Amino acid sequence: MSTPPIIRLAARNDVRAIAALSRTEIEHGLPWRWTPPRVQRAVADGRTNVCVAVRHDALLGFGIMVYADETAHLSLLAVNPGARRQGVGSALLGWLEAVAGVAGTLRVQLEARCGNAAALAFYSRHGYRQTGTVVGMYLGREDGVRLEKLLGTQVTAVGSAHNEGSD
Numbered sequence: 069m070s071t072p073p074i075i076r077l078a079a080r081n082d083v084r085a086i087a088a089l090s091r092t093e094i095e096h097g098l099p100w101r102w103t104p105p106r107v108q109r110a111v112a113d114g115r116t117n118v119c120v121a122v123r124h125d126a127l128l129g130f131g132i133m134v135y136a137d138e139t140a141h142l143s144l145l146a147v148n149p150g151a152r153r154q155g156v157g158s159a160l161l162g163w164l165e166a167v168a169g170v171a172g173t174l175r176v177q178l179e180a181r182c183g184n185a186a187a188l189a190f191y192s193r194h195g196y197r198q199t200g201t202v203v204g205m206y207l208g209r210e211d212g213v214r215l216e217k218l219l220g221t222q223v224t225a226v227g228s229a230h231n232e233g234s235d
Contacts, residue, residue, distance in 0.1 A: 147160075
C-alpha cells in the first residue's frame with residue numbers, strides 16, 4: 069500500500085508544477101490562462117487557498133479555491149493522471165471544503181466542461197448538484213456546467229451539537 073499524500077498549502081516552489089498540470093489536465097485545447105505568474109498571484113492572495121497533494125516531494129494534484137463572505141469558488145482542481153483513482157482528488161476537495169466550513173462558507177460553486185464526464189461524476193459523488201449550463205463558456209468551443217454544494221447544513225449541524233450542551 070502506498071503512503072497517503074500530504075495535503076498542504078502550496079509554496080513558491082510548487083507554482084510551476086501547478087501551472088503545468090493545469091495546462092495539460094484542465095486547459096487542454098484552450099489558451100493557457102493559469103500560467104506560473106497567475107498561480108503565484110493566487111498563492112499570495114489572502115482570499116485564496118492553493119493546496120497541493122504531495123508524496124515524496126512529487127506533486128500529485130492541487131486545488132485552488134477563492135473565498136467570499138458566504139460562498140467559495142473552486143477555480144481549479146486537478147490530479148496527475150498517474151495518481152488518479154487513489155483518493156487524491158477527494159482528499160484535496162475535502163481539505164478545501166473543511167477550510168471553507170471553518171470560515172463560515174455556506175456554499176461552494178464551480179464550473180466544469182460539459183464533456184468532462186469524469187469530473188461531473190466526481191463532483192456528483194461529493195454532493196455537488198448542477199445549477200445551470202453556460203453555452204459556449206469555454207471560448208465558445210464548449211459548454212460549461214455550473215455546480216454547487218451547500219455546506220450550511222454541515223456547519224449548522226456542528227453548531228447545533230455544540231449548543232445542545234455537548235461540551
